[in-house]
Amino acid sequence: MIRAFSLLFGFATAHVLLETSRDALFLARLPASRLPWVYLAIAILALVLFDRLPTLLRGVHRSHELVYWLRVATIVTFILWAILSSSRPWTFYALYIWTGVLATLFIVRFWIVIGSTFTVTQANRAYTVIGAGAVAGGIVGAALAALLSLVFPARHLVLAAAAAFALTSLIPAADKADAESSEGGPPAGSRLLDAVGLVVAKPYLQRVGAVLLLGAITFTLVDFVFKSVVDRTVPAAQLDTFFALTYLGLNSLSLLIQLSVAAWLIRRLGVTRAMAVVPALLLTAGLGVAAGGGLVLALLLKAVDGSFRYSLHRTGSELLFVPLAPHVRDRVKPVLDVIGQRGGQAVASLIILLLLAISSSDAVFAALVAVAATVWLMLALDLRRHYLDVFRTSLTDEITAARWDLPELDVPGLEALLKSLDDGDERRVVSAMELMAAYGKTTLIPTMILRSSQDRVVVRATELL
Known part of the structure; x- marks a missing residue:
């Protein structure tokens, strides 16, 4: 569990440095109306690469896989830092897309690798502690970004991110004995079409997929509303410091929620009811922005997103897969994660592009956030009965074996x-x-x-x- 926490901490530190530079550079040189196109590109590229994972990771032991990803992240991020000196528009698109694709592939594979080491009865406590690594890393990354932005241009945060990825790759992923007995990379059955067929055949998995999809749609809409307001109200020269301080505050709040609220809510409400908390809050905040607008309310909307997405929502999402049989979880979880996150992002991108042809009003998009959050909330509440059915089967099997x-x-x-x-x-x-x-x-x-x-x-x- 310590290794898992450390790896996630290091990755999050580097990724927040990368995110801060990405957002500052992109919005300083390109309009926010281009964001839906990069959302769409991230979704398509992530889905294509995910389907090729068995080929890309051929010969890589599962116990070494996370270090492999970190080394790739180091190399690609360093190359991006070098080419950003040209200040050509395509380099900012490349940086934005790389940041999103990397997060998708690493985080999906991280939870698959880590999830294979825990039983149903161990996961609730372990996932909360491990998940705190991402939030703590986000705080450190944002603090470093805030300090570095006072001295260096935003481009050099990319170099700092590459260095953080490199340092994290030095953390051993597993003991030697574990490495020798670990499976290889993703099983062949994890390919998209095979796993989608399994999802279609199981009502519980269909509902989990729908919850993840609506969550991603809502989060993407929130991100667009927030960055559109920032693009109009924050001077370009201050964007790097603004994003660094904003992410520092959001990650600090997220860590507080992860350590003091998330586990308590999951224990008191159960996994499925706890999953309904985030859409309920986003519904309220979305209505507030639609009614009032402005940077303060946009920050409040983003605060709900940034403080709960990687704490309560992420932990709850992982726990939805724990009751599944290991062979089923290994096949469907990465697929639902990618389709849910990036498929939802693609759907939201298309919706934004269609609406931009009609109106660019922040109030319209904030109202759309409220609508998406309402549907998400209804799906989360409907999940409980199906979760209990799957959990009952898993618990019975665990008890029979003991x-x-x-x-x-x-x-x-x-x-x-x-x-x-x-x-x-x-x-x-x-x-x-x-x-x-x-x-x-x-x-x-x-x-x-x-x-x-x-x-x-x-x-x-x-x-x-």
């Missing part, structure tokens, strides 16, 4: 089990119910436990009672 011989149960032991049913840790509650079932004491499990806010507890109690 039977053991039991000692005789005495009165103090029974009292301890009953007391554990009130524990705040859902794993202990589920374990206590399992022990009571093994001893034939399920009649002593109180029916009030069915009102628990913890999904796992409700699922197993329903089975046993």
Whole structure:
């Protein structure tokens, strides 16, 4: 878990440096109305490269894959820094597209590689801690960008990003023993058409895909609204400092949410209900921008996006895949991640381009954010029943694989089990119910436990009672 945290921390540090330079350079030289075209290009290129991953990663062990990506990131980012000195428009397009494609491929593969090391019962805590690495790295990257922008032109933040990628690639991805036993790169079955067929056949996966797609559409619209307002209101010479300080604030808020709110919300509301929090907040903020407009309200809208997307939303999205069987998860998760994120970005890009032919009003696009967030919210709330069905199957399989011989149960032991049913840790509650079932004491499990806010507890109690 420490290695995973460190790798994600280092990547996020470098990527925020890259993002800050990208946004500042692009908007200083090109109008915000060009953004939908780069969104679309990122989506298309990411989908094409993703389908070729088995070929691109042939011979690369899974345990070495993340270091491989970091080395590629170092080389390509350094080349971009060198060619940006020409200040030709195509170089700014190239930088923007590379930043988006790199984030898609690395993050998708990161969670696949890391996810293969955790069981259903381990993932809730581990993913929250690992996910904090991205947010903490974002803070460090934004702070470095803010300091460097006071001394150097925005282009040199790209060189700093290349150096950060290089340093992160020195972190060992796995022990030697793990490397020898790890699988190779992505399985052949992870190709788009094969995995899409599996998604179509499973209602739960269809709904997860729809939630991820609507989330990406909404986030892309938010990004466009925010950068359109910034393009009009912030002087070009101040863009690098503005974006660095903005990302520093957003990542700091995101870390606070990740460490103090995200895990608590997931425990209290369950995974699927927690996934409804972000669209509900974006709906409210989108309506505010549509009604008022201006940089302050646009910053508030972006604050909801930037502080929750990589904390609560990212952690919740990863947990939606945990109950799946490992062979299914490996096949469909990268596909749904890419199609959800970049497919949603492509759809949003086309919508923006169509609307720009009619109106360039920020209020119109902010209202569209509210509409997209409403649909997303409805889909997230509908996901609960299907998630519980998949989780029930996964939990049953996990329990079946872990039977053991039991000692005789005495009165103090029974009292301890009953007391554990009130524990705040859902794993202990589920374990206590399992022990009571093994001893034939399920009649002593109180029916009030069915009102628990913890999904796992409700699922197993329903089975046993």
